Amino acid sequence: MIQYSLHCSQGHTYDAWFKNAAAFDEQQTRGIVTCAICGDVAVSKAPMAPSVTRSGADKISLTSAHPDAAKFRAMLREYRQKVTGEAENVGDRFAEEARRIHFEEVEARGIYGNATRDEVVALAEEGVEFMPLPDLPEEHN
């Protein structure tokens, strides 16, 4: 997995994960890399920005190559509402709690929260199952 900072022609900037550099190039060539915020297809890699000052720089955001961005956002919203409605918000303890559930140290339950990039990589390597909880554009306004 490789993370790129992407920006669209409307000036939005966000982070996205791709399998590898070739996967990004191929998806971009096919025009299916879309802005996570407005669905714009004119997306390109942003120069690497210093991440020390921006709060939340360690949060993971994923994007989809779905061509029907508006419909997909509605699905994401529904999904997010369902998850956040039924699961426990463990905040920054997500990696710790997900690991405890995975290794059956605590009773299995739905949780959601935040993890750093390093924690996400570590969880994946340990075989802990988790899914990205998408940020929704409306919540940034």
Ligand SMILES: [Zn+2]
């Ligand atoms: Zn955009």
